[in-house]
Structures are given as C-alpha cells and as structure tokens.
C-alpha cells in the first residue's frame with residue numbers, strides 16, 4: 001500500500017490539467033501536498049528549494065523546458081536521480097523517449113483516478 005502523506009510535484013503548462021490532477025491527488029487520501037509547476041524550469045526551481053518531494057508527475061509538451069529535457073536534468077543530478085517520475089501525456093509517441101530518459105512510469109491523458117493511483121503504487125516503495 002502507498003504511504004499516506006506523499007508530497008507530489010505536478011508539472012504541466014495546462015493550468016486546468018494541473019487543477020484536475022491536484023484535486024484527484026488530494027482526494028486519494030495518499031497525498032498531503034501538491035506543489036504545482038508550469039514547466040520543467042519552474043519544477044527544477046521547486047526541487048532546488050525543498051528536499052521532501054516524493055514523486056514527480058510530468059507533462060512532456062511545455063514551453064521553456066519540456067518534460068524530456070527536465071528528465072535529462074533530473075537524472076543527471078546526484079541529488080535528484082532517484083526521484084520517482086511518472087510521465088503524463090496525450091502523445092503516445094513520447095513513451096519510448098520518456099522511458100529511455102529515466103521516467104519510471106507513463107500514463108496517457110486523460111488520466112483516470114484508478115490508473116493514476118495504481119501507477120503511483122508501482123513507483124513508490
């Protein structure tokens with residue numbers, strides 16, 4: 001079973017997606033905080049600010065810094081390389097890139113609550 005007090009960093013340039021994701025996560029009973037970031041660069045900034053993030057949910061297509069680029073940065077950083085990352089995207093063709101660059105899981109949008117919680121359970125020990 002997943003622990004009950006996860007801190008999740010949700011990264012998406014679509015603010016409506018971000019709100020939906022946050023509401024889904026908060027209702028799950030496993031998440032105590034959702035930190036929002038609107039692109040990869042924003043998200044890296046959040047990761048530098050705090051060391052208590054348990055999981056990243058990452059969109060791929062974003063301005064400034066997209067998801068694949070962010071994966072490369074995180075996986076090259078000694079302090080961040082172990083962080084579980086699940087990629088959420090509408091573009092299935094990005095799956096092999098996402099996994100190749102270190103994503104732990106991949107889900108197609110639109111995201112269903114059950115699928116998301118199952119996927120989180122597979123990446124959180």
Ligand SMILES: [Mg+2]
Pocket residue numbers: 012013014059060061062
């Ligand atoms: Mg996007």
